[in-house]
Amino acid sequence: MMKYIQVKVGDVVISNNSDIVIQSMCNTNTLDIELSVAQCKALFDKGAKIVRLTTQGLKEVEALKEIKNRLSSDGYGFPLVADVHFSYNVAIEAAKVADKVRINPGNFAKEHNIAKEQFAKLIQVCKEYGTALRIGINHGSLGERIIEKYGNGPQGMKEAAMEWICMAKENDFDQIIISLKASNTYVMAQANIMLYEAMKNDGIIFPLHLGITEAGNGIEARIKSAVGLSTILSKGIGETIRVSLTENPIYEIDVAKKIIDFCLLHKDSYSINYNKINHHFRVDASSFEDLAIKSAVIIGPPLLERFIDDFTVDATIDGVEVSCEEVVELKNNIMQAARRKFTKPEYIACPGCGRTLFNLESVFNEVKRRTSHLVGYNIAVMGCIVNGPGEMADADYGYIGEGKNRVSIYRGTEPVYRSVPEDKAIDMLLELIQSDERNKDDHPQS
Ligand code: SF4
Incomplete structure (x- = not known):
């Protein structure tokens, strides 16, 4: 018989029997407690049931604790999620504070055995504190081992998810939600359908968090x-969704x-x-x-x-x-x-978060305006250098925030210009595309 897992995130139950849960993510700096509390309240007032905040380091974990306390004393006892990339130590500390921790498995240790040990420790803390986990796999940040074995597409995403599900089961932990996200609608849909079928064959279905x-x-x-x-x-697949827009969340x-x-x-x-x-x-x-x-x-x-x-x-x-x-x-x-x-050109633009140090929305609109003639190209505008390059999987070119007033310009996965002043960055992006076009014209492939 099929077993459907219910996951508790604070007081919100995510399961195939409940309404689909809508969630969102703050684009504030998590260290700015006032702004973050205000945005969380606005999102909950609008109808979000769960809100996520960037939690890149231990300082942000402390800030998250303060935000949670402030919200709860103001009558907003809704669940908060810590969005953690790269550091499993931060994930462990965040699991003591947040109702759910989102991890990106592609950011755990490359060696499978070490990743397994790290994950087991994280699960121990989650069990102790009653914290749920989201295994958030994104097209574009799959590990090398998975890509080599299964390719950088829906199958790789599905296999990566099944490996982490298996590790959670080995640790006797079922409070996990899985997400397989991509900016390519076809890749995202295929990956989720394949994962659902794989879980069905396995007899245990974990809730899926969907998003483009x-x-x-x-x-x-x-x-x-x-x-x-x-x-x-x-x-009938999917228990919770987040629509991500490069706009006010x-x-x-x-x-x-x-x-x-x-x-x-x-x-x-x-x-x-x-x-x-x-x-x-x-x-x-x-x-x-x-x-x-x-x-x-x-x-x-x-x-x-x-x-x-x-x-x-x-x-x-x-x-x-x-x-x-x-x-x-x-x-x-x-x-x-x-x-x-x-x-039209395809655009990939992240929604921005606490890691974004520039006005993403207006830069994105300007990039769109100046590149609208480049049909056939896929152009990315990403808020930070930490996750931006990995997450712009299909992009031909990328404008990536590198720090205060500094931008990196990418061709595919290659950084061509680094530390470009912000006021010159769109010009340089266009110059790079135009110069590549000229080179193509001068050296057409036979
Ligand atoms: S890519 Fe964008 S949304 Fe993702 S962590 Fe960086 S700034 Fe935040």
Whole structure:
């Protein structure tokens, strides 16, 4: 018989029997207690049930403790999650304070045996303090051993997750939630579906936390998140979600609610027989954002799963037909989010967090504005040099915050310019792309 694991994160139960839990993450500096407390409150007021904070060192663990105490004495006894990368020692200290600790297994020791020992120690502390763990595997930060064995894609992500599930079982610990995230909707969906099947074959299903990483901002990011998340949710997979936007995180909550609501509302539509060549949809909504998310939730899954190759759509907002131009734009965005047709550059932008030392949202908008002609390229704007390079998995070029007013410019995984002053960084990014294009023209491949 199948066993479904329930995980308790503070007072919130995450399980296949409960409502899908919406969570978000602060983009404040965790050491700024006032700002972090205020943002947590705003997120909880908006409807988040769990909030995560960057916890990169021991000072941040102390700050998290203070934030938790402050929230709880102000009547906000909601669960907080410590987001820990790199240091398992920090994870251990964070597990004594937070309700859940998010670890990135790719950041544990490269030697499997040492990683196993580190994980066992962390689990001991989690058991002692009643803390849950999220094994947060991101496309782009898989360990070398996994990549060599299974490749840097959905299968590698699934296998990495199964290894950590196995280690948790060996330590007799089941309070784990798994996430397999990617900014590529297809990779993310495949990885989660494969993991769900693997857990099913194993007889024990752990809750899944779903998310499209580095989705960017604006309508494109809402559509991309809706396409990826609805493809999984429509199969009844996924217990908690986070929509990550390069915007004020407060906006993430409504988008997440809408994705969940539209998925529930349209769950019957996923089992119809599609006309593969050109399926027709009709979508009625009450605002432009609703139309974008609803259309992506209805049309995205069959498109991403290749049940349809093309579609037409009639759309209304409050009963009024939307213009042809808007329909074309909507369709282009959905086709691109489902990775079926690219009419704009692809952008990867992290949501920013306590590690971001510049105005990510305005820099990202400026990069988008100045690179909008580069169709076919994948351009990343990342908030920090610690995780940015690893997390921009598919990007051709990257603008990565390196420190105060300093930026690194990457070509793929290679840092081409380091420590560029912020006011010159977008120019240098464009110069690098243009110079690579010129080189390509001068030396076309035979
Ligand atoms: S890549 Fe962005 S979201 Fe991730 S840790 Fe760095 S600044 Fe934070």
